[in-house]
Amino acid sequence: MIVNEDTKQQQVKSMNSYLAPLVRDIPPSGIRKFFDLANGSKDIITLGVGEPDFTTPWHVREACVYSLERGVTAYTSNAGMIELREAISQYLYDGFHVGYDPQNQIIVTVGGSEAIDLALRALIVPGDEILIPEPCYVSYSPITSIGGGVPVGIETYAKDDFKLTAEALEAQITPNSKVLILCYPSNPTGATMTYEDWLPIAKVVEKHDLIVISDEIYAELTYNQKHVSFASIPGMMDRTILVSGFSKAFAMTGWRMGYVCAHPDIIAAMLKIHQYTVMCAPVMGQVAALEALKNGMEEKDRMVESYNQRRRLIVQGFHDIGLECHEPQGAFYAFPSIVSTGLSSDEFAQRLLLEAKVAAVPGTAFGAGGEGFLRCSYATSVAQLTEALDRMGEFLNKLKRES
Amino acid sequence: MKELTELKLKVLDLLNEDARRSPLLLATLIGVEEEAVKEAIAELEADHVIVKYAAVVNWSKIEEETVTALIEVQITPERGRGFEGIAERIYLYPQVKSVYLMSGAYDLLVEVEGRNLREVANFVSEKLSPIDSVLSTKTNFILKKYKQDGIIFEDREEDNRLMVSP
Ligand SMILES: Cc1ncc(COP(=O)(O)O)c(C=O)c1O
Numbered sequence: 001m002i003v004n005e006d007t008k009q010q011q012v013k014s015m016n017s018y019l020a021p022l023v024r025d026i027p028p029s030g031i032r033k034f035f036d037l038a039n040g041s042k043d044i045i046t047l048g049v050g051e052p053d054f055t056t057p058w059h060v061r062e063a064c065v066y067s068l069e070r071g072v073t074a075y076t077s078n079a080g081m082i083e084l085r086e087a088i089s090q091y092l093y094d095g096f097h098v099g100y101d102p103q104n105q106i107i108v109t110v111g112g113s114e115a116i117d118l119a120l121r122a123l124i125v126p127g128d129e130i131l132i133p134e135p136c137y138v139s140y141s142p143i144t145s146i147g148g149g150v151p152v153g154i155e156t157y158a159k160d161d162f163k164l165t166a167e168a169l170e171a172q173i174t175p176n177s178k179v180l181i182l183c184y185p186s187n188p189t190g191a192t193m194t195y196e197d198w199l200p201i202a203k204v205v206e207k208h209d210l211i212v213i214s215d216e217i218y219a220e221l222t223y224n225q226k227h228v229s230f231a232s233i234p235g236m237m238d239r240t241i242l243v244s245g246f247s248k249a250f251a252m253t254g255w256r257m258g259y260v261c262a263h264p265d266i267i268a269a270m271l272k273i274h275q276y277t278v279m280c281a282p283v284m285g286q287v288a289a290l291e292a293l294k295n296g297m298e299e300k301d302r303m304v305e306s307y308n309q310r311r312r313l314i315v316q317g318f319h320d321i322g323l324e325c326h327e328p329q330g331a332f333y334a335f336p337s338i339v340s341t342g343l344s345s346d347e348f349a350q351r352l353l354l355e356a357k358v359a360a361v362p363g364t365a366f367g368a369g370g371e372g373f374l375r376c377s378y379a380t381s382v383a384q385l386t387e388a389l390d391r392m393g394e395f396l397n398k399l400k401r402e403s
Numbered sequence: 404m405k406e407l408t409e410l411k412l413k414v415l416d417l418l419n420e421d422a423r424r425s426p427l428l429l430a431t432l433i434g435v436e437e438e439a440v441k442e443a444i445a446e447l448e449a450d451h452v453i454v455k456y457a458a459v460v461n462w463s464k465i466e467e468e469t470v471t472a473l474i475e476v477q478i479t480p481e482r483g484r485g486f487e488g489i490a491e492r493i494y495l496y497p498q499v500k501s502v503y504l505m506s507g508a509y510d511l512l513v514e515v516e517g518r519n520l521r522e523v524a525n526f527v528s529e530k531l532s533p534i535d536s537v538l539s540t541k542t543n544f545i546l547k548k549y550k551q552d553g554i555i556f557e558d559r560e561e562d563n564r565l566m567v568s569p
Pocket of ligand 1: 113186187225245246256257258
C-alpha cells in the first residue's frame with residue numbers, strides 16, 4: 001500500500017484525538033526506547049533482560065503437555081482451579097508464614113501484572129494519591145494514572161541500600177494518600193527489607209490508615225536472608241494486598257501466571273473486575289503452576305543458588321572495573337552507579353550499547369532516584385557475564401582516556 | 404566413601420559444568436577466598452575424586468566416524484576375587500571406554516570403541532569371548548548419541564528472550 005506521508009501524519013494526528021487523554025498522555029516507557037535501540041544491533045551481550053535465563057523445568061512443561069493430551073482445555077472457575085489456590089495457600093503459609101483461605105482470599109491472575117492492575121483499579125477513586133518508592137518497576141505509575149490516581153514518588157537512596165525509610169514515606173503523605181505500593185526484593189535495585197526494616201513502615205501505614213499493595217514476585221530470590229512478607233508483619237495482614245507469581249521463582253514468564261491474596265472483601269471486588277475482563281487465567285498455565293508448586297522446589301532452589309553465584313560474580317566484577325555497586329540482596333539485578341564517569345544514565349547506556357555492545361537499562365527508566373545508575377540483570381550465563389564485564393571495563397578505560 | 408565438605412561439593416558442581424573455570428572465578432562464584440578453592444581442588448585431585456579434566460566431544464560432528472558398542476557380558480565370578488580380576492582384564496584394553504558392574508540380567512556392561520563394525524566384532528570374538536569365565540556376550544551398537552554425561556548434543560533450546568524487558 002502506498003501512503004502519502006502527509007495523509008499518514010494527518011491521520012495519526014486525528015486518530016490520536018479520539019484517545020482518552022489519560023492513556024494518550026502516558027509517557028513512552030524508557031525501556032521500550034532502549035529495546036528498539038538494542039534490537040537492531042548485532043553481537044550484543046544483554047544485561048537488559050528482566051526474566052530468568054532458565055527455560056521452565058521440563059517436568060512443568062511436561063505436565064502441561066500431558067493435560068493438553070487429556071483435553072484439559074475448558075474455563076476454570078473465575079478465581080482459578082481450587083487445587084491451585086489450595087497449593088498457593090499452603091506454599092505461602094510454609095514459606096512466608098501468611099495464611100490465606102483458598103476459598104475466598106486468592107485469585108489466580110494473568111501474571112503478577114494483572115494482579116497489580118486489579119488491585120489498583122479496585123482501590124483508586126480519582127484523585128487518590130498512590131505512594132510509590134522509586135526507583136521501581138515500570139508499571140505502577142502508569143496503571144495508577146490510567147485509574148485516575150496520582151502517583152507520588154518516594155525517592156530511595158543508594159546510601160540506604162535503596163530501602164524505604166519511615167521518614168521518607170512520612171514526608172510524602174497528605175490527606176489524599178491512600179495506597180502504598182511496595183516491591184521488595186526490588187526490581188531494579190535488588191534491595192530487600194528485613195523484619196526490623198518493616199516495623200517502622202508498618203507504624204506509618206497504620207497511623208495514616210494506608211492500604212498496601214505488596215509486589216513480592218521476587219520473594220524466592222533472596223540471598224542472605226529469607227524474604228519477609230509485609231503481610232506477615234503484625235497488624236498488616238488485612239491492610240496488605242499480596243501480589244506474586246510464578247514468572248521469576250519458577251522461570252515461567254511466558255506462561256503469564258500470577259496470583260493475588262487479600263482480605264475477602266478486597267478479593268471479592270477484584271474478582272468482579274477479573275471475571276469481566278479475563279474470565280479466568282489460562283488453564284494450561286494453571287496446570288503447569290500447580291506442578292511447579294507440587295514438585296518444583298528442588299529445581300527452584302538450584303536456580304536461586306545459580307543466581308547467587310552470578311550475583312557475586314557481577315558485584316565483584318563491577319568493583320574490579322571501578323564501578324561502585326551496593327550489594328543487591330534479592331531479585332537478579334545489580335544497580336551500579338555510573339556517576340564517576342560524568343555521563344548521565346541515558347548517555348552511558350546508549351554509548352555502552354553502541355561502543356561496547358553491552359545492553360543495560362538506564363536507571364532513569366525506573367523513576368526518581370534512577371539517574372546515575374544502570375540496571376544490569378545477571379540472569380545470563382557466566383560466560384556472557386564475564387565477557388560483558390570485560391567489555392564494560394574496556395569501555396570505562398576508554399572514557400577515562402577521553403577525559 | 405568420603406564425606407565431602409560443602410565447598411568441595413560446590414567446586415565439583417561448577418567444574419562439572421565447565422572444567423576450564425579458574426580457581427579465582429570459582430572463588431568469586433562461591434563467595435570464598437581463592438586460596439580455599441585451590442586447596443579444595445588440590446585435595447580433590449590428590450584423593451582422585453577429580454580423576455581427570457576432559458572435553459566432552461561430539462565425535463559424530465567430524466569426518467572420522469567411529470563406532471561404539473555397549474556389550475552385555477555374563478561371567479562366572481572367580482573364587483575370592485569376585486568380578487574384580489575379570490573386569491580388570493577387560494578394562495585394560497585401550498579400546499574399552501568404560502566398564503560397569505551391573506545388577507540384573509548380565510554382569511558387566513562394556514563400552515567398546517572401534518574404527519568400524521568389524522574392529523569391534525573382532526574385539527568381541529578374539530579378546531572378550533575367549534576369556535575363560537565369560538559365559539556370553541551380547542553386542543549392541545550405538546546408532547546415535549542424543550545426550551551424554553548430562554549434556555545434550557543437539558540442544559534445540561535457544562535463548563529467545565527479548566533483548567531488553569522490564
Ligand atoms: C517487580 C515486578 N512486578 C511484577 C512483574 C510482572 O511479572 P508477571 O506479570 O510476569 O508475573 C515484574 C516483571 O518483570 C516485576 O519485575
